[in-house]
Amino acid sequence: MQTNFSLAQLADPAMAASEKILRTCVHCGFCTATCPTYLLLGDELDSPRGRIYLIKDMLEGNKPASAEVVKHVDRCLSCLSCMTTCPSGVHYMHLVDHARTHIEKTHARRGDDRFLRALLAFVLPYPERFRLALLGARLGRPFRSLAARLPRVGNRLAAMLDLAPATLPIRDPTNRPGLFPPASGPRRGRVALLRGCAQSVLRPDFNAAAIRLLNRHGVEVVQPKGEGCCGALTHHMGKEATAHAQARRTIDAWIAEMDGPGLDAIVVTASGCGTTIKDYGFMFRDDPAYADKAARVSAIARDITEYVASLGLDASVVESDLVVAYHSACSMQHGQGIRTEPKNLLKRAGFTVKDVPEGHICCGSAGTYNILQPEIAERLRARKVANIERMRPDLIATGNIGCATQIGKGTNLPIVHTVELLDWATGGPMPAALEGVRPRDALMAAE
Incomplete structure (x- = not known):
């Protein structure tokens, strides 16, 4: 794509980065085939290519964001399916993040x-x-x-x-800064586990399962003092200053641990957070005080399934013929490029794993999207749930709290985190969500 930014504009590092991304786009339109909003709405401006044209015109012309630009950028889920599809390597995530920051600074919302x-x-x-x-x-x-x-x-x-859930889980007494229970056997590693924000309230059992699984495999787990929100939620709302302040605090907490007792990895059980943390190096590339620290953090950030795959699971101690529908969160498959590790781990643990039809299409969660764009989110959830239930699984597994909450509101099938199943299969307790669940084959035989 030809661009016409002035030299003065390109002196701004954010503008220079976006101009480079724009020049990568060749207008091919492959992205429209996998964009959820284009799939539902059929409007070119609600496709990645259409939004790129709008963003280019806004940034190149140094214009305040118009109501039209805001409408179509707000409708973007940032699912990043377009990045997986794009043959030219257009880094749409960085471009739309810049656009949202520009909107936040220049547009007076209602x-x-x-x-x-x-x-x-x-x-x-x-x-x-x-x-x-x-x-x-x-x-x-x-x-x-x-x-x-x-x-x-x-x-x-x-x-x-x-x-909002009808009831809230009991507070997890171990969910506080410090060292968690000691690892079993010879120590194989030491990691920091991101507590998370919404997840620590809605589903503290996710991290509890991760801690047990890691401890059982010889990994020491710590939650550094001072760690807070990773900044993902505010970052994707265009609130750059707030997001960076939150990220800096958490980076400082992790760096103190890295430079002290040491860390082999920063492990994340919410893939939406993981995508942002792995992007810290880019987010802080022009910050003299944090560029190096952010890059160091990004370099050792791992999704829980990435890290566990590197350990090798103990033999399964649970005999199960449960059929698992694996929902790959957009932030997992498109944002981090993690596609096979979770499924392979579940299969090795003894579960029958099925891919969800149209698995590349977002469920409609997308951080705060299901609140800010509820009509589109509801349509995407209905489509996702229909595809899952068509397979007649016993349960759903995913690696992101947003997806678990969104999909869970549309189906009676139990939904668990992948790590809960891995913990159960290697000696941990059965996930609470599976109490009373009987395998599909047994149900069919009883009918």
Whole structure:
């Protein structure tokens, strides 16, 4: 793609990076075939190629973001399926992130939209605030139909109430900074495990399973003091300053551990967080104080399945003929390029694993997307759930809390984290979500 940025514009490192990405695009349109919003809406401007044209015109012309640009960029899930499809290697993620930052700086959003985004940024990255908000949502649930009728914000308020769980898990007493239980046998590694924000409130059992699994395989696990939100949620809302401040705090916590007792890896059980952490090197490339530290952190960040695959699992101690529908989160398969490790681990652990049809299409979670764009998110969830249930699995496994929450609201099938199944198969407790679940074959025989 030909560009016409001025030398003054290209003096800005962010603009120079985006100009390089724009020049990579050859207008081929392969991205339209795998874009969820184009698939649903059929509008060229709701495809990656269409958004690239809008972003190019906005940045090249040094224009404030128009209402049209905002509408179509806001509709982007950042699922990154286009990056997997693109034959030219267009790094759409960095381009759309830049566009969102530009929108945040130059566009005056409607008051209700601005308030909701500020509220999400204030609550979601902070576990204690999030827990209080979920308790409030439980009180507000009876008024869901009334909230849905409110002008402008009703559908979003209703979506927030729908996504809130009916009950909250008991607080995990081990979910605090420090060293977790000692590893069994000879020590094979030492890792930091990201606590996470929403996940630590909604599903603390995910990290609990990871700790048990790692300890059982000789890996010492620590949560460094001072670690907080990785910045992913605010980063993808264009709130660059907030996201970078959150990331810096967490980088400092990990660097202190790396330079102290040492770390072999930073292990992440939420793939949405993992994609952002692995991108820290790019995010802080022009920050003299953090460029090196961020790159060091990114270099050792690993999804839990990546790290466990490098260890080699102990032999399965559970005999199971459960059929698992493996849902690969977009941030896992497109953002991090992790496609085979989780499935191979589940198969080695004794489970029958099935790929979900249209597995490359997003479920509609995408961070805060299912709150900010509930109509599109609901259509994507319905499509995803229909594809999963068509396979008649016993359960669903995934590697991202957002996907687990989104899909779980559309099906009665139990949904667990991949690491919970691996923990169970190698000596840990059965995942709570599977209590009472009987294998499909047994059910069919009983009918």
